[in-house]
Amino acid sequence: xxxxxxxxxxxxxxxxxxxxxxxxxxxxxxxxxxxxxxxxxxxxxxxxxxxxxxxxxxxxxxxxxxxxxxxxxxxxxxxxxxxxxxxxxxxxxxxxxxxxxxxxxxxxxxxxxxxxxxxxxxxxxxxxxxxxxxxxxxxxxxxxxxxxxxxxxxxxxxxxxxxxxxxxxxxxxxxxxxxxxxxxxxxxxx
Amino acid sequence: xxxxxxxxxxxxxxxxxxxxxxxxxxxxxxxxxxxxxxxxxxxxxxxxxxxxxxxxxxxxxxxxxxxxxxxxxxxxxxxxxxxxxxxxxxxxxxxxxxxxxxxxxxxxxxxxxxxxxxxxxxxxxxxxxxxxxxxxxxxxxxxxxxxxxxxxxxxxxxxxxxxxxxxxxxxxxxxxxxxxxxxxxxxxxxxxxxxxxxxxxxxxxxxxxxxxxxxxxxxxxxxxxxxxxxxxxxxxxxxxxxxxxx
Numbered sequence: 001x002x003x004x005x006x007x008x009x010x011x012x013x014x015x016x017x018x019x020x021x022x023x024x025x026x027x028x029x030x031x032x033x034x035x036x037x038x039x040x041x042x043x044x045x046x047x048x049x050x051x052x053x054x055x056x057x058x059x060x061x062x063x064x065x066x067x068x069x070x071x072x073x074x075x076x077x078x079x080x081x082x083x084x085x086x087x088x089x090x091x092x093x094x095x096x097x098x099x100x101x102x103x104x105x106x107x108x109x110x111x112x113x114x115x116x117x118x119x120x121x122x123x124x125x126x127x128x129x130x131x132x133x134x135x136x137x138x139x140x141x142x143x144x145x146x147x148x149x150x151x152x153x154x155x156x157x158x159x160x161x162x163x164x165x166x167x168x169x170x171x172x173x174x175x176x177x178x179x180x181x182x183x184x185x186x187x188x189x190x
Numbered sequence: 191x192x193x194x195x196x197x198x199x200x201x202x203x204x205x206x207x208x209x210x211x212x213x214x215x216x217x218x219x220x221x222x223x224x225x226x227x228x229x230x231x232x233x234x235x236x237x238x239x240x241x242x243x244x245x246x247x248x249x250x251x252x253x254x255x256x257x258x259x260x261x262x263x264x265x266x267x268x269x270x271x272x273x274x275x276x277x278x279x280x281x282x283x284x285x286x287x288x289x290x291x292x293x294x295x296x297x298x299x300x301x302x303x304x305x306x307x308x309x310x311x312x313x314x315x316x317x318x319x320x321x322x323x324x325x326x327x328x329x330x331x332x333x334x335x336x337x338x339x340x341x342x343x344x345x346x347x348x349x350x351x352x353x354x355x356x357x358x359x360x361x362x363x364x365x366x367x368x369x370x371x372x373x374x375x376x377x378x379x380x381x382x383x384x385x386x387x388x389x390x391x392x393x394x395x396x397x398x399x400x401x402x403x404x405x406x407x408x409x410x411x412x413x414x415x416x417x418x419x420x421x422x423x424x425x426x427x428x429x430x431x432x433x434x435x436x
Contacts (some may be wrong), residue, residue: 107290107326126288133284133330178285185242185278186299186344187270 007104007112014100021092027081030088037095045102052098053091060087122188126179134172141167192260192275192351194220194383195241200255202236202245209252210236212407218385218400220260220351223378225394225415226387228404229429234387235281237404238354240264241385243272260351274303277345281356281387283337292316292332293325296344303348315347318373335366342370346377353377355386359393371397395419395433403430 024030041049064083071079106128110121145163152160183189197216203209210233218224226234239245243264246253257264259275280286289295293312300308316322319339324332329340338361345353353374359367371393378384378397388394394401394415401418403411405428411418419425422432 105290106328107294110290125290125294129288129290129328129330175285178280178282179288181239181244181248182280182286182288184244184248184269185273186348187273187302188298189269189302 003108004111004114007108008114009112010100010104011109011112014096017096018093021089021096024089027085027088030085030092034088034092034095037092037099041095041099041102044099048102049098052094056091056094060091063087063090130175134168137171138164138168192220193258194218194222194260195276195352195385196256196258197240198256198258200240200257201253202240203252204249205251208407210407211240214255214409216402216409216412218383220383221378221381223375223384223397223399224386225391225398225401226385226404227389227391227394227401227430232404233407234404235356236407238278238356238385238387241352241354242276242278243267243269244278270303273299273350274348275350276352276354277348277350279338279341279345279353279355279358281358281360283334283341283361286341287329287337290328291325292321292327292329292340292343295329295340296347299344299348305348311347311349315343318346319343320369334361335363338362338366338370342373350382352383352385355384357387357389359388359390367393389431391419391431391433403428 021030021033024033038049038053041052063086064080067083067086068076068079071082074082109128110125113121113124116124141164144167150163195216195218197214200211200214201209202211214237226237228234236245239249240257241259243257245251246265247269259267259272262271264272287295289298293316296312296315297308300311305311312325313322316324319342321336321339321343324336324340329337332340338358342355342358355374358370362370367390374384374386375397386394386398398415400413401411401415402409403418403425410428411421411424419433425432
């Protein structure tokens with residue numbers, strides 16, 4: 001199988017497994033899938049999985065809590081079971097994507113989407129490539145502003161945004177302008 | 191070899207305010223190595239955008255005059271055709287690289303311009319800039335110098351007759367800058383016309399045949415490199431560094 005078909009099959013497998021997880025009603029099946037995914041993630045990515053699981057743990061707790069408080073038409077046992085199943089689903093889906101991205105390069109993801117229109121793939125390529133760059137820039141701008149005495153305020157959080165968002169927007173627009181000029185200079189669209 | 195680049199009475203303004211390029215008349219011979227220098231905001235980048243047709247196609251400013259590349263006016267020439275003749279390396283590679291691997295970055299232009307022997311061209315271009323084996327690397331993880339080389343490789347792979355570089359050493363260390371200029375000189379010896387915007391006049395003195403000095407949107411000096419850099423007082427007044435060995 002050529003590389004592009006192999007990558008397309010991987011994406012298809014991800015979509016099918018996610019759909020199966022969403023439609024699955026059997027609690028034991030979901031629990032087994034969840035355990036399998038955690039084991040695989042531990043084997044493949046080691047310590048990285050903990051940073052992924054940490055926020056998921058809080059999200060899961062929130063889901064269970066909401067279900068317990070808001071599911072007034074059910075018994076407490078049903079609410080608790082429902083909350084656990086819903087949070088297991090979310091953890092499983094997140095782990096599934098985590099595993100997929102851990103074993104697949106972004107360039108292979110784009111290659112697997114060969115059947116999509118060229119402009120769409122180009123947009124996706126740019127997004128995947130520049131997303132990390134933009135996050136790095138946010139960190140850098142934060143460091144620069146902190147070195148100039150900027151402190152985050154918890155009382156007026158909206159004031160925290162301005163020193164970061166303005167330079168970020170400026171950089172992003174400049175990047176967008178430069179990218180469009182680069183695309184032109186390389187004959188794109190003609 | 192082509193007829194070179196000719197600018198006739200070119201004036202350009204990004205908006206209705208004052209023009210960034212004023213009444214430019216210029217001829218760059220095919221096969222030459224031309225350096226463009228001048229203080230920040232003197233119009234150097236806008237000038238080189240004319241060579242690739244980016245101005246006036248990408249910027250809706252006020253444009254007058256004609257830019258002729260190898261006998262063809264850029265107003266009437268297809269953008270892809272200009273890109274096949276003139277390759278442009280931008281000042282900040284961080285802002286222009288967007289693909290997920292180095293080879294895709296280089297392949298991008300080749301596919302757009304429907305060029306043949308894509309893989310051979312990629313390998314050859316990477317070898318030229320000393321990045322053999324970098325094919326599958328993510329450009330965003332490379333050093334600035336390496337990113338600049340990837341940008342240059344993208345242009346080299348297109349095998350254009352003209353290579354235009356906007357402050358190519360602005361982000362490079364001295365060693366990489368020397369290597370880059372040696373590479374450009376080698377390309378020039380093979381018949382490629384090199385046009386480079388450069389603040390470091392030492393590199394221009396060593397490598398360029400001709401130098402243009404810009405100030406406030408005008409070309410105020412033009413001629414052989416040695417004769418331009420001997421005008422020390424005038425250059426000093428303009429804030430341009432006089433190379434040490436002149």
